[in-house]
Each structure stands twice: as C-alpha cells, then as structure tokens.
Amino acid sequence: xxxxxxxxxxxxTLEEYELIVKLIGKEPNITELGxxxxxxxxxxxxxxxxxxxxxxxVEGENVIQGPGENAGIIDIGDGQAxxxxxxxxxxxxxxxxxxxxxxxxxxxxxxxxxxxxxxIAVLDSLRFGPLDNPQNRSVMDGVVSGIAGxxxxxxVPTVGGEVYxxxxxxxxxxxxxxCLGLVDKxxxxxxxxxxxxxxxxxVGSKTGRDGIHGATMASAEFGEDLEQKRPNxxxxxxxxxxxxxxxxxxxxxxDLIVGIQDMGAAGLTCSTTEMASxxxxxxxxxxxxxxxxxEGMTPYEIMLSESQERMLIVARKDRVEEVQRIFxxxxxxxxxxxxxxxxxxxxxxxxxxxxxxxxxxxxVNLCPVYKRPSAPPSDVRTQTQLDNVPLPxxxxxxxxxxxxxxxxxxxxxxxxxxxxxxxxxxxxxxGADASVLRIKGKTKALAVALDxxxxxxxxxxxxxxxxxxAEACRNLACVGARPVGVTNCLNFGNPEKPEIxxxxxxxxxxxxxxxxxxxxxxxxxxVSFYNDTEGQSIFPTPVLGVVGILPDLANAVSPGFKxxxxxxxxxxxxxxxxxxxxxxxxxxxxxxxxxxxxxLEEEQRVQELCIEAINxxxxxxxxxxxxxxxxxxxxxxxLLSAARFGFRVNLDDSIRADALFFGETQSRICVTVTDKNxxxxxxxxxxxxxxxxxxxxxxxxxxxxxxxxKNLIDIPVLEAFQAWKMAIPSKFVAK
Amino acid sequence: xxxxxxxxxxxxxxxxxxxxxxxxxGQDTVLLWHKEHALQGVDCVVLPGGFSYGxxxxxxxxxxxxxxxxxxxxYALRGGLVLGICNGFQVLLELGxxxxxxxxxxxxxFLCQHVHIRxxxxxxxxxxxTKRGDVLKIPIAHFDGNYYADETAVTxxxxxxxxxxxxxxxxxxxxxxxxVNGSMENIAGLMxxxxxxxxxxxxxxxxxxxxxxSEDGRVIFESLIAHAQRAY
Numbered sequence: 001x002x003x004x005x006x007x008x009x010x011x012x013t014l015e016e017y018e019l020i021v022k023l024i025g026k027e028p029n030i031t032e033l034g035x036x037x038x039x040x041x042x043x044x045x046x047x048x049x050x051x052x053x054x055x056x057x058v059e060g061e062n063v064i065q066g067p068g069e070n071a072g073i074i075d076i077g078d079g080q081a082x083x084x085x086x087x088x089x090x091x092x093x094x095x096x097x098x099x100x101x102x103x104x105x106x107x108x109x110x111x112x113x114x115x116x117x118x119x120i121a122v123l124d125s126l127r128f129g130p131l132d133n134p135q136n137r138s139v140m141d142g143v144v145s146g147i148a149g150x151x152x153x154x155x156v157p158t159v160g161g162e163v164y165x166x167x168x169x170x171x172x173x174x175x176x177x178x179c180l181g182l183v184d185k186x187x188x189x190x191x192x193x194x195x196x197x198x199x200x201x202x203v204g205s206k207t208g209r210d211g212i213h214g215a216t217m218a219s220a221e222f223g224e225d226l227e228q229k230r231p232n233x234x235x236x237x238x239x240x241x242x243x244x245x246x247x248x249x250x251x252x253x254x255d256l257i258v259g260i261q262d263m264g265a266a267g268l269t270c271s272t273t274e275m276a277s278x279x280x281x282x283x284x285x286x287x288x289x290x291x292x293x294x295e296g297m298t299p300y301e302i303m304l305s306e307s308q309e310r311m312l313i314v315a316r317k318d319r320v321e322e323v324q325r326i327f328x329x330x331x332x333x334x335x336x337x338x339x340x341x342x343x344x345x346x347x348x349x350x351x352x353x354x355x356x357x358x359x360x361x362x363x364v365n366l367c368p369v370y371k372r373p374s375a376p377p378s379d380v381r382t383q384t385q386l387d388n389v390p391l392p393x394x395x396x397x398x399x400x401x402x403x404x405x406x407x408x409x410x411x412x413x414x415x416x417x418x419x420x421x422x423x424x425x426x427x428x429x430x431g432a433d434a435s436v437l438r439i440k441g442k443t444k445a446l447a448v449a450l451d452x453x454x455x456x457x458x459x460x461x462x463x464x465x466x467x468x469x470a471e472a473c474r475n476l477a478c479v480g481a482r483p484v485g486v487t488n489c490l491n492f493g494n495p496e497k498p499e500i501x502x503x504x505x506x507x508x509x510x511x512x513x514x515x516x517x518x519x520x521x522x523x524x525x526x527v528s529f530y531n532d533t534e535g536q537s538i539f540p541t542p543v544l545g546v547v548g549i550l551p552d553l554a555n556a557v558s559p560g561f562k563x564x565x566x567x568x569x570x571x572x573x574x575x576x577x578x579x580x581x582x583x584x585x586x587x588x589x590x591x592x593x594x595x596x597x598x599x600l601e602e603e604q605r606v607q608e609l610c611i612e613a614i615n616x617x618x619x620x621x622x623x624x625x626x627x628x629x630x631x632x633x634x635x636x637x638x639l640l641s642a643a644r645f646g647f648r649v650n651l652d653d654s655i656r657a658d659a660l661f662f663g664e665t666q667s668r669i670c671v672t673v674t675d676k677n678x679x680x681x682x683x684x685x686x687x688x689x690x691x692x693x694x695x696x697x698x699x700x701x702x703x704x705x706x707x708x709x710k711n712l713i714d715i716p717v718l719e720a721f722q723a724w725k726m727a728i729p730s731k732f733v734a735k
Numbered sequence: 736x737x738x739x740x741x742x743x744x745x746x747x748x749x750x751x752x753x754x755x756x757x758x759x760x761g762q763d764t765v766l767l768w769h770k771e772h773a774l775q776g777v778d779c780v781v782l783p784g785g786f787s788y789g790x791x792x793x794x795x796x797x798x799x800x801x802x803x804x805x806x807x808x809x810y811a812l813r814g815g816l817v818l819g820i821c822n823g824f825q826v827l828l829e830l831g832x833x834x835x836x837x838x839x840x841x842x843x844x845f846l847c848q849h850v851h852i853r854x855x856x857x858x859x860x861x862x863x864x865t866k867r868g869d870v871l872k873i874p875i876a877h878f879d880g881n882y883y884a885d886e887t888a889v890t891x892x893x894x895x896x897x898x899x900x901x902x903x904x905x906x907x908x909x910x911x912x913x914x915v916n917g918s919m920e921n922i923a924g925l926m927x928x929x930x931x932x933x934x935x936x937x938x939x940x941x942x943x944x945x946x947x948x949s950e951d952g953r954v955i956f957e958s959l960i961a962h963a964q965r966a967y
Contacts, residue, residue: 145844148845149845152847152876152878153745153747153786153790154747154847155747155748155786237789238786238789239744239745239786239788239789239790239791240789242744242745242747242786243744243745290828330744330768331744415847416846416847416848417844417845417847418842418845418847419845419846419847419876420847420940421847421874421876421938421947422748422751422784422876423750423751423941424745424751424754424755424941424944424946424947427946427947429948438946440758441755497874553946554946586785595762668931
C-alpha cells in the first residue's frame, strides 16, 4: 500500500505521485515506485535546475555532442575528438571519504569510456573545512587516498585540479571529478537501444545491495543520521573497471554493438530506461539472469542497486558471440538479460512474473520541471565597507601568512599521492596553472583547468559565475592554450530555499554571459543540490572545467621563473579591491565586501595577448594573479622555479598598499621575458590594447616587492619556500 | 632487438613501455598476453608497471602464477634478459627470481615524483652505457617500494654486487631523505646474481622523451639494445 510515509521515503511528493499514476495509467507497485523515485530524483531529473540550465550557450561549430549524454564531445581536428565531463560525488565522500571519492573517479571514467573514448586525464576540484579540525583532516586524507587508490590502479593519470578550504565545507566537503578522454571521431558510441530483437547484455561486476538509493540520498539534506547512510555508499573495484575499460574499448573498435550505457547512479533502472527512451524503443529484461552477489535480492533491490563497474550493452544480434568472447578474454561475464522490443515499454520479469511494466517516456522525460521561488539574501554582505581593515604592520609576515594558508600553500602532499604521469602524456606537472597533455604523434596538445572561487560567488553569485569562467580560461591562457569547450559542476544548497535558487540562477547567468563573450560552448555538466548539513548550506560553488588546445606543444609555458635577469611584466591594471580576497578572509577573518569586478572584454584581451605571445615563443613564464593577489603570484614564480631564485619588483600605483599587494583584481597575468623579446612583447601588448607594465627583474635569492621605491616585502626565497611547502604536510604529521 | 612487454590484467604501464620501445626507440616490440605460453622469440622480456590482478593481495602475488610467467621463469633461468619495472619488480620478487620483498613506503602513502638514482654497478646488460656514480633523474610511482631483505640476503646482495641503482640526492649523495620509500640500502634497482634479471622501482619509460621532463631513462633501454647487438 502506497502511503505518505512511503512517498516520503522515496522523496516523492503527493502531486508527483498523482502524476505518475496518471502517466502510467495505474497505481505503481513498489518496484515501479522505486524506479520513478530514482529517475525523478533531483540528481537524475534536474527538475529544479533544468529551467535555468537552458540559458547556457551549448552551440558551437566544433561541438559534436552537447549536454544530455554521458559526456560532451568537441572536435579537435585530425579526426579526433575530446570527450569530457565533470561530476560531483559530494554526499558519499562525506559519509565514507575513501570509497565516496574512489567511486566518484570510477563513475566519471565510465561516463567517458562509455562513449568510446580512452580516458587520458583526471582532475579534481576539492573543497574541505579548515585543517585545524581533525575531522576535516580525516575527510581530506580519505578523499585524497580514495582518488589515488582508484585512479592509480586503473592507470589514468590524475594530472591536476584545485583545492580550497572554508568553514562552510566542514560538514559538506565537495569532491568534483573531471575526466578527459580521446576518441577517433568515427568510433563514438551512444546510449542507444536500436533494432528490435537485439540482445541486451549485462557486463562487469555482479549486483549487490550496495548503493541502493544513492541518487535519492544525493537529493536530500543531511541530518544527524549519517551513520545510517553509510551502506548507501558504493564500494569501488578499480581492477574490475580496468578490465571493463579495456574490454569495452576493444568491442567498440569492431562493429559489434549498437549502444552502450554505464550503470552509474540509478543502475539498471537508469541504463535500461534511458537507452530505450533515446531510441524510442522498449526493453524487456529478466532479473533472474542478472549476475548477483547476494542471495534473496528482491526485484526492487536489483533495479535500484548502484553496484559499481557495470555496463549495459545492446549488441548486434549476429555478433553477440564475438562480444562475449572478448569479455571472456578479459575474464568478464557478458550475460544476455533481455532484448530490445518495440512498444516503448520497460518490462522486467523475475521468477516468471512480470514485476515492472511501465512506459519509458514518463520515467525518463516527463518528470515535472519546477520553477522554484527565488529571492536574494536578506543580509547585506556585499555592502559592508572595508575601511575598517587595517593596513598590515609587517608585509613580510602578511605574505608568509598567505603562503601557509592551505588554499594557497603547496599541494604536493596531495598530488604526489596521485600517479600523474602514467600514459606518458603529462607535459606540465601538477601545480601549473593548467594541465597540458600531449597527443601522441601530434604537434598540438590539450590543456585543462578547473576553477571556481566560491567566496566570490557567495558575495555576488553573478560575478562569481563570470569569474569562474574567466579564471579557468585565464589558467589555460597562461600555458598558451585557447579554450574550446567547458563543462561545469554546480554545487549548491537546498533549492527549495529561495535564497539558494536565487544564487543558482545568478551563477548560471554569470557563466552564460562569460561563455558567450569567450565564445565557448557548455557541453554538459552536473548539478549537485542539497549540499546542506544540519540546516547549513555551503557557499554557492560553481566549478568550471575548461578544455583548450595548444597549437604547438613545444611552446607550452609554466608558471615558474626560468632564468635570472628576465624582465617581470604585469599584464592588466591594478585596482583598489579587497572584498572576497584570501587576505581579508585569512588575515582579517571577514567574508564580506564586494568581490573584484570583472570586465569580460578586458579579460579577453589580456588572455588573447598571453596566448599569442606564448605561441610566438616570446614568454619564459606566465602565471595568473588569483588568490593572495599580486604578491603571492610573484612569490609563486620563485617558489615554482627549478632553481628557486628570487626577484625584485617595484609597484608605483597610488592605491592602498595591501590592496595592491594582496587584492584580487581580475584580468591580470604576470609574465617574464628575456631581454631579447622584451621590446617585441611590449609592442605587441600595445597593439592589442593591453596594459603591460615592466615592474622588475628576476634574480637573487630574495623576494623583494617595493611600493613606490620602499621595500615592503623583503624575505629570503628559502624562508618563503619552506613555509609554503610545509604548510599542508605539517597538518598531517602524527602528533 | 625484439622486446616483449607482458600484459597482465591490471597492468597499466604496458602500453607506455611498448610505445617507448617501439615508437621512441624504434625497436621491434610485441605485447605478450598473460594467458599465452609462447614468448615469441623475444630477446628481452619486460614486466611493466601497474596493479596486476588488482594487487588486492600482496603486489605481484597473483601475477606470478599466470601461465606466461611460468615461461618467463624458465626463460630467465636459461639466462634470458628480464627487466621488471615497478609492479614488474614486485612480481620478480614474488617469483623468487630476485631476493627480498617490498613493504609499504615509509610514509604509508603512494608516491609519484621524480627521484634521482645512482649507478652502482655499470657492468650489467641494463646499465653498461652508464658509468658507476652517474646520477639519473627518473620518476617513481608506487605504494609498495620499500625494499626489504634479511641481513644474510643483504650481505649476499652486496657481496655479489647486485645493487644496480640506489636512491640519491641530485648531487649523488645516498642520504636518508633521498631514500623516499625507506628501502634498505637505498636500493632502487636490484639484479640477480647471474646478472640477467633486473628489478627497478623507477620508471625509465617515463623518462625517455625530453617533452616529459627527462630522457635519463633511455640509457637503460639503450644498454639492453647495445648488449643484444654485442651478443649477436
């Protein structure tokens, strides 16, 4: 009997239930209700976000596949395409950090190779609470180990990403995993179930009770019952996935299958209904044939299980033995569990009975879409003036304090746990502005960057959305790559709260505006709502993953200084902006003020100049000015240089010295050039109408930054290096 | 020269090694599937890095039982050249072709980074194109690379000059800090007494192209190639 309590347990409203009854023309049984509960969950249906997501620009001449498939696909020329996507695994990673993060990696990898692409790189965007809290350290340790455990084993390099720390993530860490794959354009596969009578094959791990209601869990707020949710988290088996990856790619290289879909969130339910719906067909399966890990599983449990490392394949009727032979060679079962039918229905049998008989269209496409109420926050966080922020007494100490802030400090403790070199394509090691991957046998290279400053988005979601795009693209520009496509992971609180919905709407507007100016299509992404624990929402956290092309790999530039005696040149203008900066947050404990403003046309000119100069071989290094401002950007040039030499810079702007040194004004890049190229570069900047100011020289063993001739910062590189290097490891030393 | 790169389920540096040998160094190279029984007449077997059979048990513990490894074992005992890289080194230890065992890294974390290693023995098929004392910059990427052997075994190893590479600082000093995984005697590369089987934790295939930051690993493959030419 279906009652209010049962509906609550399935996260369905009474109105939604009544709609289901109307659409399928009967009262659903419990398995059918479970299917709707999964597919109509926020996680699978995007019911609160759809109406806003349609404002994102998705068109572009190189777009092969936009939003709506497992991943987006961009044509990169030479008969090849880049396949990429970012996805969140936030809730599971808090409940069970190692497995939550590990299965996040496993899931995104399947999204990529399901389309026929070999995954060539993973990047992660991570958000944790402050490391002084032992629980946050334990979550971070588990998440990093989980990403490493899965990625290292399967042999896909984790080449970069970003990590921020903020109180708002203490009870709700974020784990967003990005994957990039490479495919020949004529070998792309989709989730199709065509050809009546074609067999439906189940391949990979056996089905267990793990992960039941995972997608539903990710669609509700957390209360104090976290321990009880632990069984909802799946357990990953990277070895099995490695076999699955190799076997699937081998099958796809030959003309043996019609369509393929991974069983991720919502497992067998999602893969069967989506494949059928995409092809206007029906599917009939028999659960007695599904390989099972446990005894006595009910149809409800089998249909809702989120056991990992499973795929559903529709094979060509006459080639099915060949498919099974290839999987057997990899020691995997490929079991026929059903076939494609006409008639648009999902029919599931078990024990000789029909246990599910529903039309697929309502399940996949007819979930109600909500325009949830939205309203700006009542507080006046952006109107707070920052006049009460005192100027630092000692700029040396301020710089050192910023360099040990975990958001800015060296992340080697994290990335050396990841195999970032396997597949022998990693050109720039983690820590550069963007990751650069060579394509074997080609001159060009691919570059990827993830970015998203949530404090800016909290203070002003519109600006935060714009800056997330601008900064991710700027990171690409700093290695010399031009963006070709973007994917986004939108992490927000409970969308039923008007303030959250307002943030969401504004962030999307910001992202859309910036993408239109930069002319880059959004090829898909992921929305993670309900990032609230015990009533506390996270900051709105858009994470942008941008993929770009570097025409000639040999020109790639990294952020560290290269030689002593190079000119240091600042591109862009300094402004008196302090709001939302790491300086004000970390040293003055204020998360207030206006975030830096952004002029997208100005931003684009700076980026274009940087890309052009790098590709003409004019620059030795380039690094964008971001968290910690100009002083930190310059210091990192030293800290990331192989020989760790210093520099001397003088700044003449008549603005507050702390804003000049540590403010986070946008659209700035610091570059170094040799004497030989200096004039040519400055001339190019003038032609491109970009302010380019020579501010000093590399060399020596000290970091020296003067304001109008007076040295405000003067410290040995070695002292800064040790502080920056040890900040994160020192938190994890056994006490 | 003909190289054979073994593919276990879970190997993940198999194609990297194959690519470097065939495409970068221009050698005749084949992949050897773990279920096969034939070595296809290769002059050197390479056991690549990865997580053979998932390595959920001890690293390399299951791979040693695969059909192909029975062939590799008799090939090695006949004097055939075998190079085990990373997981391949672990398999050679499990197989008993090399003495000792691997423990977890001393910091109990997976470590992926460039390290420096020094040639200790330049009279081997794997290192004769380097000179004793040469320092090579080559990356490591492993969880279980902390080499251990009992006192008797270590004495034996030293007596027979079986240590081919040691972890050192960039300037060549074998310090505690340079020994990132905690290996006994800073051992990074170890051969059998006969000198035809080498296991090493660093990945020479990841340091064979300048675009990847180091070409220092090539000399190991080039030593093998020169050795084979001389042998003919």
